[in-house]
Amino acid sequence: MDPRAGPASSTLYAVTVLARVTNDVDEPRGPDVLFSVEVPMEWLEEGASVSIALPRLLSCARCEGGGCDVCGRKGAFEQAADGPVIVSLPRQAGAAPSALRLRLPGYGARGDAALPLGHLILTVVPRDAAFGWAPAHSVQKVETRDGSRRPAHWATGAWGIAIAALALIAWWLAR
Numbered sequence: 001m002d003p004r005a006g007p008a009s010s011t012l013y014a015v016t017v018l019a020r021v022t023n024d025v026d027e028p029r030g031p032d033v034l035f036s037v038e039v040p041m042e043w044l045e046e047g048a049s050v051s052i053a054l055p056r057l058l059s060c061a062r063c064e065g066g067g068c069d070v071c072g073r074k075g076a077f078e079q080a081a082d083g084p085v086i087v088s089l090p091r092q093a094g095a096a097p098s099a100l101r102l103r104l105p106g107y108g109a110r111g112d113a114a115l116p117l118g119h120l121i122l123t124v125v126p127r128d129a130a131f132g133w134a135p136a137h138s139v140q141k142v143e144t145r146d147g148s149r150r151p152a153h154w155a156t157g158a159w160g161i162a163i164a165a166l167a168l169i170a171w172w173l174a175r
Helices: 041-046 154-174
Strands: 015-018 033-040 049-052 057-060 076-078 085-088 099-105 119-127 139-141
Touching: 033 041, 033 049, 033 139, 041 119, 085 099, 085 119
Parallel strands: 015 099, 033 119
Antiparallel strands: 033 057, 049 085, 049 139, 057 076, 099 119
C-alpha cells in the first residue's frame, strides 16, 4: 500500500513531514504508534491549534497495524497518554495545503517501564468543508482567549517560567 494514500480513500496526496529532534533519535524508547486525523483546510491555512482525543487503541508504527514482533502480533497498542493531545498546526499558505506528518514524542506506547514513551506519528489530512464534510467529534479547534495560535494552557506555563526567572535573579542578587 502506498504510504501517501488516505485512510478512507484511494486518492493520493502529498505528505509534508515535520519533526523537531530534541534528543538522540536512536535513544531507547517505547514503541511508536500511528494515528491520522482529517481537519478543514482553513485550519491548516491559519495554523490553528487543535485538540485531538486519541482512541483507546493506536496502530503499531512498525507494522502499520499488520502485526509484528514489536506489538506482539496485535497490530496495536493501548494508548498511554492521558487526556487529549493539543497540537499547533504549522501555517500552510498557498494554493492547497498538503497533508502533514508530525512526530510527537511522549505520546506513543510503553514497552518497558524503564523506558520513556514512544512517539506518536500523527498524519493530518486537509479536507474541503464545501461539500458538507465536517471533522470528527474527536478533533476540535482550540480557541484561545487572546486570539493567538497558542493553546489556553500556554499562559500558565509562561507565568511559571517568568516567576522562576525572577526567583533566580533575586537569588543571584542576594548572594
